Amino acid sequence: MKFLRLPDLESLKRVRGLTDDSLSMFARYRMTMVVLGLILSWLGLSWIVLICERGDPTAQINTPAKALWWGIVTFMTVGYGDLTPVTTAGRVAAGLLMFCGVTSIGIISAKISAYFLKQVLLEGRGAVDTTKIRHHFIICGWKEDMQDLVRHILQVNRNIKAAQIVIVASRTPEQITSFKADPKLEPATIINGEYYQQATLERAAPQSARKVLILADTSTGADGRKPNATEADARTIMTAIALSNIAKSTVVAAEIIDPSLDHYLKMAGVGEIIYPREYSRLLLGSASSGTGLVNVFHDLVDPRTGAYITTQPIDQRWVDTTYGVFRTEFQNLHTDMLVLGVLENTGNPHQIKELAFQEAQRTPSIGRLIENLKGVKSLRCNNPVFHPRDDFRIGKGCAAIVLFNEHAASAHLNGPDRPASRDTVAA
């Protein structure tokens, strides 16, 4: 009987390519057959026993209702003993029913355990179907200290849960298991595959994600090779381009080692570019200058000090007003923050350009149209303007760059405003 065979590891390996949907449908079909068989054997054998018992005057099982009741009690191996067959034929049929019941229960239990086992196995191999998750945070690539990185991300963004993190990287099952050894990181999902390939990216459902972070992946891959900086950058660029094809409206941040390649990322609509080499060089440079700036940066970046630079969205009513007016009002309102400047054109570069493009066409004059379109081309997204002049005009989509100190905020308890939480930074 073919459908009594349990799925083995070999077939599971083949299964890795299939999605959850198709496999569970097949399993459900099998299950329906089994359940149907159980019901038929229960009804059939109870009926047979009824016929055998009916003849005998001392029989207890003499109505269909009683037969069915006795049947289910026997089939499910409960055996209350309130009703028993008295004829020999009835007892033989009863024996058959007991046998069917015991084996059926065995089959059902096995099917259920196999299903759960399969789920766990797939998760461990990074082959889970994730196309239905929403509002998650995608990380493409891997770092040697990936656990620390993800822990830091969770700590800094308190509104992201581990279960919302989806990592796309090519890892061996052992590496995945050792990553998930930390219980804090266990709920995260890992998709095993080359992150720079569009097919793999699609499995992470980037179009419904809230943000994608592309790491410059120079870690030893599943094939044992360690890519050099150029290869890592090329993969980052490929990923960014793939994302701009399949998930135009998702905000993308990317790490690039060679800064001269950043214009490719900008073309692909990456809003935030991280230059790790440059930053470390800047820090080393400022350390050598003796201005003490390194400690300033450290305290700003360290989440424990409570001081950090963040952005605050600017309310609609401040659009088209001047920076001077906005800053005085804002400072009066938020005594725990220091306004440092304005971040222009915040948000997703594709959407910003789209809006600017539509706005540019709102003119009847050709000359003005050409000017506007040139402006759209040179639009720089997430453009920081530090300490502008008081007559600087605040446009649409601007955010305020503020310096905030959580610890100092508690000293301002008299203020009517609660300090903005760090959560507004995320995404």
Next chain:
Amino acid sequence: MAIPQPTHTFTGSEPGGESFVAWLNRVRLFHDIHKEPGAIDSIAALMSPLEFTTGTTLLKEGAEGSEAFFLMSGKVKVLKSIAGKEAFPVALLDAKDHPFFGEAALLQNDVRSATIRCESDGRCLVLQRRDFEIFCHDHPNWALPIIRKIGCVILERLHHANNDIGLLYNALVSEVKG
């Protein structure tokens, strides 16, 4: 939306008929003939007054038309659209400047190049092409300066359009060059 039709043809004995002629004297289109005796009166006789209220569309861009309008009182807004996109206001015409619009329709049944929407209640004079053609036939010496003036207006627009084409040409070339 149907263009509001003139209510009736003007006859000389219309109350306030005198002011029509005085008004038309100052219209730029008739500048060359306003000294000719009887010229303005004849052309005024062909026009019909039209009252309008705020929000009425006198001219619709892209629609065909065969009449010219001379604004006597009130204000109208001129709206243009490029390539069929949203229409944007280009100018606001006030009656005290003696403006006229739709004059190209006097030459041939043409497609309107802008939308004219009334910004206030007011009144204008409407001249139909077929009446103007009769006028041209009867008084060619008066008609010629008028047609020449219409030609100048159209030439002005043509220069403007050529300018725009030049701008577009340069922008396109520099775009493709990269």
